Structures are given as C-alpha cells and as structure tokens.
Amino acid sequence: MALTEQQLAEIEEQRSRSAVTRRATVPALEELLFTPVPLLDHGFVRVIDYMGDDAAIVQAARVSYGRGTKKVSEDAGLIRYLICHRHSTPFEMCEIKFHVKLPIFVARQWIRHRTANVNEYSARYSILDREFYIPEAEHLAAQSRANHQGRGDVLEGAEAAHVLDLLREDATRNYDHYAEMLNEDGTGAVVDPTRQGLARELARMNLSLNFYTQWYWKTDLHNLLHFLSLRADAHAQYEIRVYADAMIEMLKAWVPATYQAFMDYRLGAVNLSAQMLAVVRRMIGGEVVEQAGSGLSKREWGELMGVLGRG
Ligand SMILES: Cc1cc2nc3c(=O)[nH]c(=O)nc-3n(C[C@H](O)[C@H](O)[C@H](O)COP(=O)(O)OP(=O)(O)OC[C@H]3O[C@@H](n4cnc5c(N)ncnc54)[C@H](O)[C@@H]3O)c2cc1C
DSSP states (O other): OOOOOOHHHHHHHHHHOOOOOSSSOOHHHHHHHOOOOTTTTOOOOOEEEEEOOHHHHHHHHTOSSSOOOHHHHHHHHHHHHHHHTTTTTTGGGGEEEEEEEEEEHHHHHHOOSSSEEEEEOOHHHHHHOBBBBOOOOOOOEESOOOOOTTTEEEOOOHHHHHHHHHHHHHHHHHHHHHHHHHHHTSSSSOOOTTTOOOOOHHHHGOOOTTBBBEEEEEEEEEHHHHHHHHSSSTTTTTTHHHHHHHHHHHHHOOOOHHHHHHHHIIITOOOOOOOHHHHHHHTTTTOOOOOOTTTTTHHHHHHHHHHHOOO
C-alpha cells in the first residue's frame, strides 16, 4: 500500500477533525475512521463514514421514540432474534461507506453485489499508478482438480518462480506501453512533443486485470452482511476474502451485537436441506445411515459429512 506523503497528510487531517452531533456515534469505529487497513500488496480498505449503531436497529425494529430498550443485553437478544428469523429491514437503517483499493479482477467480483452505491476512480480522467498485484508465494496455487472454481496445491520451486516472473514481466511491459501511448509523465507533462499521445480512456485497455483500481462503496448493514456472508466464506476467492475479513473487524467495532449474531447465525451456521435434517435425525436415533438410501446425492452427502466432521 504505497500512500503518498500528501495522501497520508490528508488522512491525518481528516482524523484530527471532529464534529459535535446529536446523532449516535460509536467510539470503537470512530477510532478506526479514515485509517487504511493494508491488504494484498498495494490494496487497502478504510471506513469513510457511517450512520447508526446497534441501538438504531432496535429503535427501528420497535419504531420507538427513544433509543430502543433500556438494557444492552435486551438489545442484543432482539438483534439475535431479527438475524435468526431474517427480519432484514431494521438493518437497512444503518449505512456504512468504505474507500477500497483493489485489483481489477477482485473489483469484477465485488461489483456483482448490486445493492450498494459505487463511485470508481476514473481512468478516463486520471492516469493509473504503476501498481499491480503479485500473489505471495504461498497463494500461488495450482488449479483444483476437485473444484473447477478453486485452488489446489501451492506451486513450488522453478514453476512458482517462472509464474511470478511472467506475472511481473507482463504487467511491467503493459504499464510501460500504457505510459508510452499516453505520452505523459506522472505529472501530466508531455514526454515527446512530436506525438499527440493516446487518450487516457483508450490507453488503459492495455492494462491487465491485476492492476489496482479504487472506489468508494456505500451500502446498508443488511446488504453488507449479505456481502460478507458470501465473500468471507471459504468458497470465496482468497483475494476478495481478505477484504471481507478486514471489513468484518470493522463491523465488530461498529455494531458488536450485530457482529456476534452474524457470526453465530450466518457465517458460522450451516444450511441443511429437509433431506439432510432427516439423515441427522436418523443418525441421532442410532441408525447407521449410508449415502445409498439417504435420499442425498453424492455431493450433498459429502457436504453433510463435512459439516458433521465425518468427511
Ligand atoms: C463463491 C462465489 C462464486 C460465484 N461464481 C460466479 C460465477 O461463476 N459466475 C457469475 O456470473 N457469478 C458468480 N458469482 C456471483 C453471484 O452469482 C452473485 O452475482 C454475487 O454473489 C452477488 O450476489 P447477490 O446478487 O445476492 O448480491 P446483490 O446484488 O447485492 O443483491 C442482494 C439481493 O438483492 C436481490 N436483488 C438484487 N438485485 C436484484 C434484481 N435485479 N432482481 C431481483 N433481485 C435482486 C436478490 O435477492 C439478491 O440476493 C459467485 C459468487 C460467489 C460468492
């Protein structure tokens, strides 16, 4: 995460300011506000703004005049009930805004989450930095043979070194050509006065998907939980999961009761079909159940055994 002196000074300046407000604020999130959490080799996520807290969810659920219930434990109990029974609208009353710097291939997965407001850095207007993602050696994995969407064993030795060389060489060459086509240096000054230079909106098409982009991403708490449940899940790609994991820590600081209910009822919970539940009931009853005769397909059986720790 290479922030310039000026960017760091701007963040410090933002953090040095405070405002008097009648609205609810959360000291633990105020402490994190504006500070980037570094992710991958050049990325980050930081909270820019937020609205509401755990009490605002309770207040909305009860449509009350005051701050919800009197006791924190009662608020937490109601929040657990709401999450467990998928009563979602009280969570839509809270909002949060992030500033995210992420590789373009991660952004392509992230943007599929339509229930957010996005404003992306314009590479039509500005010149992108020479910043591209190169995975750490331990994340350089082979294609999984079992899962077409997943990774297998980590590449090793000469093969790993060769892959890293290719990734670095391609991105470096692409950026060199991008800069050459633009015919501008980092300050916008013309490099070769005999050439016009290609428009920024066209020159960028040469860049590979591991180049970094940035956006402001604002969503409500209900949709944030949906995003986190999909992208912090083990099935999600490592490179988006690290962002989701960092955002979960921010969620914990912001709305601790909601965070706990989310971890218990959503992220740490499993979904059993009616047939799976029937198998579990038969097993608890002492019956030895095999996949054949269980009513489950091989895939479903494998998933259930994995959940039960019998895989
Ligand atoms: C592990 C994983 C693998 C994936 N693989 C692929 C893949 O191979 N190919 C691919 O294309 N995508 C893939 N996706 C993306 C996935 O299909 C979703 O597009 C993405 O997760 C966003 O989810 P969402 O639509 O629920 O979220 P959001 O867009 O935030 O929507 C949230 C909810 O709002 C509702 N909603 C939003 N917009 C509409 C609408 N227009 N109409 C009706 N309801 C709406 C739906 O209930 C939706 O669940 C993958 C996602 C994950 C997590």
